[in-house]
Amino acid sequence: HPPNTWRLSWALLPPPDKKQINAALQQDDDDKDKSRNKQDKADDTAMTLAVKDEEESNDDDDQKTPQATAAAPSIAVPEFNLEPDTNHSMPPPSFPAANSQQRAMPPPPKPASTPSTAPSSLMPPPAFPAPNSAQRASNSSSLMPPPSRPNRSSLGVPAIPARQPPLSATAQARAPPPRIDTPKSSSSKVKLAPGFSPLDWASLAASKNLSNVSSFTRVTPSMLAEKNGRKGNDAWSAYNGKVYNITPYAPFHPGGKGELLRAAGKDGTKLFMEVHPWVNWEGMLNSCLVGIMVSESDSEGLDAMD
Numbered sequence: 001h002p003p004n005t006w007r008l009s010w011a012l013l014p015p016p017d018k019k020q021i022n023a024a025l026q027q028d029d030d031d032k033d034k035s036r037n038k039q040d041k042a043d044d045t046a047m048t049l050a051v052k053d054e055e056e057s058n059d060d061d062d063q064k065t066p067q068a069t070a071a072a073p074s075i076a077v078p079e080f081n082l083e084p085d086t087n088h089s090m091p092p093p094s095f096p097a098a099n100s101q102q103r104a105m106p107p108p109p110k111p112a113s114t115p116s117t118a119p120s121s122l123m124p125p126p127a128f129p130a131p132n133s134a135q136r137a138s139n140s141s142s143l144m145p146p147p148s149r150p151n152r153s154s155l156g157v158p159a160i161p162a163r164q165p166p167l168s169a170t171a172q173a174r175a176p177p178p179r180i181d182t183p184k185s186s187s188s189k190v191k192l193a194p195g196f197s198p199l200d201w202a203s204l205a206a207s208k209n210l211s212n213v214s215s216f217t218r219v220t221p222s223m224l225a226e227k228n229g230r231k232g233n234d235a236w237s238a239y240n241g242k243v244y245n246i247t248p249y250a251p252f253h254p255g256g257k258g259e260l261l262r263a264a265g266k267d268g269t270k271l272f273m274e275v276h277p278w279v280n281w282e283g284m285l286n287s288c289l290v291g292i293m294v295s296e297s298d299s300e301g302l303d304a305m306d
């Protein structure tokens with residue numbers, strides 16, 4: 001700022017003469033025109049020389065590709081001003097909108113904690129529930145290990161209890177099927193000799209015919225009675241109309257030879273069904289099949305026809 005004395009001197013000066021001012025302005029315009037004309041002439045001379053040079057070079061070397069010359073761009077590149085437009089009537093948009101709900105909410109409070117204890121995104125999430133929370137305190141029992149199962153042997157459960165409590169559905173599914181008791185209270189199985197197990201019988205029965213007859217025979221009750229296993233004869237038994245030679249099977253019978261031969265020379269169906277109706281005798285004695293039971297008259301009639 002000029003000192004205050006300058007303002008005072010300007011105020012005391014007489015008003016300038018308009019003629020002098022106009023003459024000074026005219027002189028300034030004449031000087032500008034002269035300098036502008038000089039510049040134009042210089043430009044014209046330069047252009048003429050450039051065109052001459054170009055014509056001469058074209059005459060000397062017509063085969064050469066014309067060189068491109070730098071030219072000022074004819075299209076003006078728009079300029080953008082990033083400065084805030086203070087003359088703009090509308091204020092710049094702001095985010096969030098002035099009437100939005102987000103703007104109405106206050107910013108979240110910053111946790112007032114020191115940098116050493118501030119939670120970081122790299123830190124693991126806190127344990128849930130918090131160690132000092134009331135939820136953890138109330139559920140303390142669920143976090144405890146399950147109670148250990150009582151030792152089975154310490155319960156003193158007998159191997160075969162006389163009476164067992166009712167089992168659950170799962171326990172019943174895993175439990176073995178209930179045992180169907182036979183009329184006999186105790187087992188009547190005998191100790192079989194070595195090489196006479198049920199598997200040995202199965203192997204032997206599958207290997208060959210054990211009927212000791214040449215062909216299927218029609219057996220009358222009198223014929224059956226003669227085959228009672230005595231005097232070195234084979235023992236035959238009838239089961240459901242089929243006659244089997246039971247002599248080969250006797251040493252393999254789990255109930256003993258004597259029990260089996262109780263039905264020798266007879267129909268043993270009733271005895272058989274009283275002891276073990278579940279046993280598949282047809283399958284076990286297939287190789288011992290002699291024939292079928294016929295009446296005495298049928299046998300005579302068939303013999304007459306033969």
Ligand code: HEM
Nearest residue numbers: 187188189254255259260262263268271272275279281284
């Ligand atoms: C050819 C006919 C027969 C065959 C194939 C046969 C077969 C069997 C079989 C496989 C067993 C073992 C059953 C098991 O372990 O559950 C058995 C046991 C027994 N059988 Fe026979 N059997 C026959 C005839 C007879 C006859 C006629 C009697 C008696 C009159 C008899 C009396 C017995 C007895 C007492 C047992 C022992 C049952 C036990 O205490 O478990 N069986 N028999």
